Amino acid sequence: MFDTTAHTRPFSKGDILQVHCPWTPTTVAEVEEDYAVLHWPWAPIDPAPRCPWYANGPQRALPRAVNSPESMGELYRTDPEPMHLSAGGECRVGIPTVKVSVAAVIHCEPRDAHGLPQPDRTLVVVPLEHSWLQDYEDGGSMIHIPSAEPITIERLPAS
Numbered sequence: 001m002f003d004t005t006a007h008t009r010p011f012s013k014g015d016i017l018q019v020h021c022p023w024t025p026t027t028v029a030e031v032e033e034d035y036a037v038l039h040w041p042w043a044p045i046d047p048a049p050r051c052p053w054y055a056n057g058p059q060r061a062l063p064r065a066v067n068s069p070e071s072m073g074e075l076y077r078t079d080p081e082p083m084h085l086s087a088g089g090e091c092r093v094g095i096p097t098v099k100v101s102v103a104a105v106i107h108c109e110p111r112d113a114h115g116l117p118q119p120d121r122t123l124v125v126v127p128l129e130h131s132w133l134q135d136y137e138d139g140g141s142m143i144h145i146p147s148a149e150p151i152t153i154e155r156l157p158a159s
Helices: 069-073 128-135
Strands: 016-031 035-039 059-063 077-079 090-107 121-127 141-145 152-155
Touching (some): 059 069
């Protein structure tokens, strides 16, 4: 779980971060043309889910297209890659170490977000190598704080 107490100041738009999440085994719930849906291995089951896709436990869809803006902005990766996954199969999911820019900080009200723990803020981040994605509606990833995922976030000095 991400430790927010390790940071002495709040995150701001424009912050440069280094992000990592260790590879974790999971299973593939289903595969659609554009997305592979994984059983999310870190999130506890919400006893009062507000979304139907949480009825069988937390799940997350990852884009299958290699060079789409969605896949370039998505921090989480699978091994094997999403285009090689099949429903019921096994894979690993994680975030290889990547440098990102904070595109937005969203302050959440209780129950604005799905799943547990309930975040009080969400960072919208874009990999530095694809900074043009900040102008694309679905071009970034969200990091919830607090988070069930064992994400390591390091704030890097401004250059």
